[in-house]
Amino acid sequence: MINDVVRYPSLEHRVIFITGGGSGIGAGLTRAFHRQGARVAFVDIDDAASQALVDELSAESGRAPHYFHCDIRDVAALQAVIAEVGKSLGPIQTLVNNAANDDRHSWRDIDVDYWDERMSLNLRPMFFAAQAAAHQMIEAGGGSIINFGSVSVRMAIGDLSAYVTAKAAVHGLTRSLARDLGTHNIRVNTLVPGSVMTERQLEKWISPEDEASIQQHQCLKLRLEAHHVAPVALFLASADSQAISGQELAVDGGWG
Ligand SMILES: NC(=O)c1ccc[n+]([C@@H]2O[C@H](COP(=O)([O-])OP(=O)(O)OC[C@H]3O[C@@H](n4cnc5c(N)ncnc54)[C@H](O)[C@@H]3O)[C@@H](O)[C@H]2O)c1
Numbered sequence: 001m002i003n004d005v006v007r008y009p010s011l012e013h014r015v016i017f018i019t020g021g022g023s024g025i026g027a028g029l030t031r032a033f034h035r036q037g038a039r040v041a042f043v044d045i046d047d048a049a050s051q052a053l054v055d056e057l058s059a060e061s062g063r064a065p066h067y068f069h070c071d072i073r074d075v076a077a078l079q080a081v082i083a084e085v086g087k088s089l090g091p092i093q094t095l096v097n098n099a100a101n102d103d104r105h106s107w108r109d110i111d112v113d114y115w116d117e118r119m120s121l122n123l124r125p126m127f128f129a130a131q132a133a134a135h136q137m138i139e140a141g142g143g144s145i146i147n148f149g150s151v152s153v154r155m156a157i158g159d160l161s162a163y164v165t166a167k168a169a170v171h172g173l174t175r176s177l178a179r180d181l182g183t184h185n186i187r188v189n190t191l192v193p194g195s196v197m198t199e200r201q202l203e204k205w206i207s208p209e210d211e212a213s214i215q216q217h218q219c220l221k222l223r224l225e226a227h228h229v230a231p232v233a234l235f236l237a238s239a240d241s242q243a244i245s246g247q248e249l250a251v252d253g254g255w256g
Pocket of ligand 1: 022121
């Protein structure tokens with residue numbers, strides 16, 4: 001498996017915090033960082049998938065990643081978990097802001113509550129997690145923050161206006177935070193997935209016809225999966241990317 005091939009010594013024992021690390025691309029991230037020997041903590045709301053992942057990695061390696069049930073829309077709860085991880089595992093040196101939700105929404109039906117709720121899930125936690133983790137990274141002498149953007153920002157996809165607005169803001173958040181935190185040796189980058197065939201995408205949105213059309217748009221005629229994304233997050237977290245900040249790195253098979 002690709003995730004097992006490259007070894008980054010700088011990630012061994014490193015404390016990594018991942019949002020939405022229990023399923024989809026996030027589970028690929030949890031697996032990949034854990035297999036590098038990092039100390040991984042992740043939050044999610046899907047207890048069954050998260051526990052299954054903890055059990056799988058435990059059986060595989062004899063040690064377990066740390067799962068915390070936390071709805072990231074609750075900023076105080078997210079800040080509390082980040083503080084607890086810092087105390088129990090040591091200062092967080094990599095934050096992966098991965099969790100999001102791309103439920104479709106007609107422009108006619110969006111009301112103020114729904115709009116605010118989408119931002120509270122897809123945008124707000126990224127800033128407050130970064131703010132909380134940055135204090136720990138400063139204590140550790142530096143760190144890396146990886147914000148998940150989306151290829152959808154560059155396209156005209158309907159029924160997604162609140163989601164795409166949040167994702168476009170993420171790209172801006174990265175650049176501004178990269179400036180603020182760079183003086184503390186904290187790097188901030190956006191990882192931009194293309195159309196990644198997670199279970200949820202295949203169940204909810206992507207038909208075989210859609211997938212064929214996606215591959216027509218991609219330069220590379222491959223099915224993008226979580227294991228294509230995780231190695232790029234490893235690189236952005238590692239010392240090998242120590243001079244890279246404020247960037248957008250797309251893993252989209254050459255679509256954007
Ligand atoms: N899959 C794609 O094609 C694609 C494309 C572009 C961008 N992205 C981005 O990549 C990231 C991961 O996407 P994915 O496809 O793996 O998504 P997913 O829906 O498969 O997984 C998201 C994870 O976040 C968790 N989560 C959802 N709401 C939460 C909440 N309120 N609190 C805590 N955890 C919560 C879910 O339980 C799940 O484990 C997202 O930021 C997404 O916007 C994905």
